[in-house]
Amino acid sequence: MRKEPSSSQELRKSDDARGMPRRIALVRREAPAQLLEDRSELVTTAPHLLLREVIVFQICVIVLAIVSILFDAPLEGIADPEHTPNPAKAPWYFLGLQELLHYFPPIVAGVLIPGLVVLAIGVMPYFRVNWESTGLYEQPWKKTIALVSGIVAVSVVIFVIFHTWVVLVPTLVIYGLMILPGLPFCPARLRGVLGRVHLADWIMTWFVIVAILLTLTGVFFRGPGWSFVWPWQGGTQ
Amino acid sequence: MKLEKMITGSRVWRSIVRHGVEPTNRNRVLTVVQNVFLHLHSAKVRRRNLEFSSTYYLGAVSLILFAILVGTGIVLMIYYHPSVPQAYNDMKELKFVVGSGMFLRNMHRWAAHGMVIVVFLHLLRVFYHRAYKPPREFNWVVGIVLLLMTLLLSYTGYLLPWDQLAFWAVSVGTNMVKAVPVLGDRIRYLLLGGNVVGESALLRFYVLHCVILPLALTIGVGVHLWRVRKDGSVAGSSGRKRG
Ligand code: HEM
Numbered sequence: 001m002r003k004e005p006s007s008s009q010e011l012r013k014s015d016d017a018r019g020m021p022r023r024i025a026l027v028r029r030e031a032p033a034q035l036l037e038d039r040s041e042l043v044t045t046a047p048h049l050l051l052r053e054v055i056v057f058q059i060c061v062i063v064l065a066i067v068s069i070l071f072d073a074p075l076e077g078i079a080d081p082e083h084t085p086n087p088a089k090a091p092w093y094f095l096g097l098q099e100l101l102h103y104f105p106p107i108v109a110g111v112l113i114p115g116l117v118v119l120a121i122g123v124m125p126y127f128r129v130n131w132e133s134t135g136l137y138e139q140p141w142k143k144t145i146a147l148v149s150g151i152v153a154v155s156v157v158i159f160v161i162f163h164t165w166v167v168l169v170p171t172l173v174i175y176g177l178m179i180l181p182g183l184p185f186c187p188a189r190l191r192g193v194l195g196r197v198h199l200a201d202w203i204m205t206w207f208v209i210v211a212i213l214l215t216l217t218g219v220f221f222r223g224p225g226w227s228f229v230w231p232w233q234g235g236t237q
Numbered sequence: 238m239k240l241e242k243m244i245t246g247s248r249v250w251r252s253i254v255r256h257g258v259e260p261t262n263r264n265r266v267l268t269v270v271q272n273v274f275l276h277l278h279s280a281k282v283r284r285r286n287l288e289f290s291s292t293y294y295l296g297a298v299s300l301i302l303f304a305i306l307v308g309t310g311i312v313l314m315i316y317y318h319p320s321v322p323q324a325y326n327d328m329k330e331l332k333f334v335v336g337s338g339m340f341l342r343n344m345h346r347w348a349a350h351g352m353v354i355v356v357f358l359h360l361l362r363v364f365y366h367r368a369y370k371p372p373r374e375f376n377w378v379v380g381i382v383l384l385l386m387t388l389l390l391s392y393t394g395y396l397l398p399w400d401q402l403a404f405w406a407v408s409v410g411t412n413m414v415k416a417v418p419v420l421g422d423r424i425r426y427l428l429l430g431g432n433v434v435g436e437s438a439l440l441r442f443y444v445l446h447c448v449i450l451p452l453a454l455t456i457g458v459g460v461h462l463w464r465v466r467k468d469g470s471v472a473g474s475s476g477r478k479r480g
Contacts, residue, residue, distance in 0.1 A: 044265035045268075046269050053294075057301050061305065064351070067343070072343060079321075089405075090409045094410060106413065107416045107418065122378055131371070133367070200364075204361075208361065
């Protein structure tokens with residue numbers, strides 16, 4: 001017994017195993033025809049890609065071997081719970097977080113901020129605004145800038161209250177660059193370049209710069225009691 | 238040449254590699270399609286995506302570093318005991334007794350730091366090329382999980398030398414876990430096998446670092462690469478806006 005389509009709206013599907021499906025082209029919004037046209041020649045993976053991968057592998061091994069001959073992995077004295085080094089630092093990739101811990105309460109710096117960052121980056125591709133291929137100023141931008149300005153204003157107040165200068169300064173610099181194309185005195189060339197930058201890129205670039213600055217501060221500029229030191233002033237007590 | 242022909246023409250060879258070795262396009266395709274490892278690749282790739290600026294080979298380098306870490310890590314396991322104070326003594330032994338022991342440890346350590354950096358750079362490459370756009374959005378999420386696992390791998394490994402650096406870095410880090418509302422203390426207890434970083438913590442970190450996380454990452458990378466192929470091979474830089 002064949003099941004008939006319940007409504008005439010539904011596509012008629014053939015159950016005939018010997019039949020050939022008819023091909024139709026489906027162009028979705030996410031993959032505009034313009035993108036589909038952007039096709040170049042196909043070459044075989046073997047050897048074209050495989051050879052390159054082998055070369056990349058060899059470069060990796062050689063570079064690592066050279067680094068390993070030149071620099072030894074650190075080893076300090078045996079672990080001693082009685083003797084706390086000052087400062088006690090996490091591995092470098094967590095020092096940005098540890099630096100935040102210096103400014104904000106643990107629940108904010110240790111849980112809320114990293115949690116929200118991971119969540120935001122994780123769900124980012126599911127939002128259409130992040131798929132756009134037009135720059136911030138190549139579309140109606142006044143509302144977006146107003147919204148961003150509001151968020152930046154609130155953040156600035158927070159950063160000032162908590163003395164978070166390492167975050168405040170890059171935030172203001174990036175915000176300045178971002179609103180520049182909208183200002184009347186902006187040179188046309190600069191407006192062309194900056195105006196093409198997409199909103200998602202502004203946000204990500206801001207995040208990356210802040211993350212790098214926080215990490216560098218934690219690695220190089222923090223001494224006993226998490227006080228500010230210059231890198232050459234020596235490490236732990 | 239004759240010897241090569243004899244080998245590649247032999248019954249044994251042909252039972253392993255079924256396709257011929259003549260440089261025909263058919264054989265080139267079969268090389269990939271008929272090999273369980275290589276077939277994570279698509280049989281053909283766009284020439285544009287072979288350009289360096291398309292992927293900067295950052296995903297490939299992430300995988301290569303992971304492979305180097307597994308290789309050196311397994312050898313290191315031969316010389317390592319996850320107990321106090323033997324773990325620390327083993328570090329000394331690697332340096333002063335084991336032939337090329339320090340070199341081995343260095344390779345493992347620098348590859349680990351390198352992997353954290355390279356995986357992050359790979360994320361940035363994918364981001365700025367808009368290579369996360371549908372249909373690749375789920376693979377981006379898989380990537381995030383891989384990044385977190387990479388960080389955890391690096392972090393659990395950090396404790397294993399059992400020196401001051403290791404001990405206090407992990408103490409500082411696991412103290413942050415306390416800040417998690419309600420469950421903080423319990424998660425920390427589960428992680429450390431106690432209320433302080435001690436021998437049980439070393440053993441737990443060892444099991445996580447040498448078994449659970451590498452296995453999870455291997456499976457995760459498998460899914461990731463399979464998805465790359467299923468999502469139509471790499472987007473490369475084609476999503477990037479060109480002026
Ligand atoms: C252990 C970590 C990882 C490994 C071994 C890995 C490996 C790879 C490889 C080999 C590719 C093929 C093309 C390329 O080299 O770019 C790739 C593509 C991709 N990766 Fe990863 N990856 C890792 C982590 C990540 C992370 C952290 C993200 C982002 C959150 C990510 C998202 C993607 C996406 C979306 C693609 C498709 C890119 C395109 O189509 O151009 N991966 N990955």
